Amino acid sequence: MASSAHEASASALGYIFQAQLALLELLRGQEERPDGAISLELHDDVAWDEGGRPVELLQVKHHVRGVRSLGDKDDDVWRTIQSWMDTHAPGDEYGPVLTLVTTQVARPGTAMAALKASGPLPAQALDLLTAAAQESEARGTKDARVAFLALPPAQRAVFVKRMRVIDGTPSIDDLDAQVRMKLRAVLPDGHADSFMRQLWAWWYEQTVHMLQKRHTSVSVTRLMQRISRIRDDYTSDRLPTLVEREDFTPEAETELADACFVHQLHWVGASRQLNKAMVDYYRAYTQTVAWIEDDLVDLEELARFEHNLVDEWDREFDWMLDDLGDDATDREQEQAGKALLRKTLEQTRYQIREAYDEAFFSRGKHHELADRGRVGWHPDFRERVANLIRARA
Numbered sequence: 001m002a003s004s005a006h007e008a009s010a011s012a013l014g015y016i017f018q019a020q021l022a023l024l025e026l027l028r029g030q031e032e033r034p035d036g037a038i039s040l041e042l043h044d045d046v047a048w049d050e051g052g053r054p055v056e057l058l059q060v061k062h063h064v065r066g067v068r069s070l071g072d073k074d075d076d077v078w079r080t081i082q083s084w085m086d087t088h089a090p091g092d093e094y095g096p097v098l099t100l101v102t103t104q105v106a107r108p109g110t111a112m113a114a115l116k117a118s119g120p121l122p123a124q125a126l127d128l129l130t131a132a133a134q135e136s137e138a139r140g141t142k143d144a145r146v147a148f149l150a151l152p153p154a155q156r157a158v159f160v161k162r163m164r165v166i167d168g169t170p171s172i173d174d175l176d177a178q179v180r181m182k183l184r185a186v187l188p189d190g191h192a193d194s195f196m197r198q199l200w201a202w203w204y205e206q207t208v209h210m211l212q213k214r215h216t217s218v219s220v221t222r223l224m225q226r227i228s229r230i231r232d233d234y235t236s237d238r239l240p241t242l243v244e245r246e247d248f249t250p251e252a253e254t255e256l257a258d259a260c261f262v263h264q265l266h267w268v269g270a271s272r273q274l275n276k277a278m279v280d281y282y283r284a285y286t287q288t289v290a291w292i293e294d295d296l297v298d299l300e301e302l303a304r305f306e307h308n309l310v311d312e313w314d315r316e317f318d319w320m321l322d323d324l325g326d327d328a329t330d331r332e333q334e335q336a337g338k339a340l341l342r343k344t345l346e347q348t349r350y351q352i353r354e355a356y357d358e359a360f361f362s363r364g365k366h367h368e369l370a371d372r373g374r375v376g377w378h379p380d381f382r383e384r385v386a387n388l389i390r391a392r393a
Contacts, residue, residue, distance in 0.1 A: 284364020
């Protein structure tokens with residue numbers, strides 16, 4: 001069981017590493033392949049596409065337990081060769097470049113060392129791989145070795161000539177740092193962690209879409225546009241949105257069921273708005289905490305924004321009371337409160353930043369203020385909130 005669990009863990013890490021490496025590879029290729037795109041599990045583990053066809057296939061190998069040397073008889077080598085033989089014509093001299101990317105280091109004097117991308121020696125590598133295929137007695141690689149040796153000599157030579165090895169690749173623990181190095185010119189001062197969380201979240205979403213075949217690849221252009229868009233959120237008049245609708249969980253809904261702002265909605269007959277209100281409240285509250293933790297806003301700025309919201313609400317609340325008069329029925333009070341709620345939540349006059357216009361944040365902050373009893377919708381909300389607090393004491 002322990003061995004099986006370890007293998008599953010290593011496999012899962014391998015897939016995550018593959019996805020993360022694809023982002024690093026896309027950043028690396030922005031100068032050499034500005035019109036290129038990266039795909040996952042389409043042509044190979046990772047592949048470069050240009051003009052709709054694969055131009056480089058990458059087999060990605062991640063090893064958890066340290067870095068050890070890679071030899072010509074190793075399983076990784078022959079599993080990779082078998083995969084390339086199964087999916088692409090080995091003797092196609094115009095076929096894609098075949099690259100093995102590994103966290104291991106190629107052993108000196110091997111074909112793997114001779115195929116390093118920095119200065120490949122295909123003729124030497126061909127002799128060494130052929131010898132390894134003939135000499136190895138490993139059962140697990142027998143089929144691949146037999147198939148390789150069965151290739152006509154000319155095809156085998158072309159096949160090896162297309163191969164490359166990128167060894168000593170940073171492990172999964174170091175990939176984030178490598179990506180940051182590629183992005184050092186655009187990372188916002190003091191907010192690199194927040195920026196990277198957004199970029200990785202977007203990238204993982206893209207990898208899921210590629211694995212689901214919702215789209216086949218992500219281009220260099222699209223990545224750079226996303227990076228630019230995220231970077232724009234860290235200017236003085238904008239803020240990044242760090243909490244999405246999907247982050248609201250059933251557990252969060254259960255926790256908010258007895259919140260004061262929820263009672264306030266019930267008091268004006270707005271029960272149909274409960275779920276939407278909970279989502280807005282949760283996003284705004286969690287968003288505020290994240291901004292403060294990342295030093296994106298300060299308490300004074302938040303207090304000023306809340307003061308503006310309360311001041312605007314206070315004016316509308318007074319108008320509602322004037323229109324109702326002293327003899328309003330319970331039904332009239334409820335309807336007036338619901339109208340005030342709707343008008344307040346549609347209010348977009350005040351924003352925390354000039355160019356930050358996400359409606360959920362303003363709505364959620366109103367619900368947060370209602371939860372604290374600073375604003376309300378029913379004409380008698382203050383008395384009702386006080387009673388609610390006493391009942392909970």
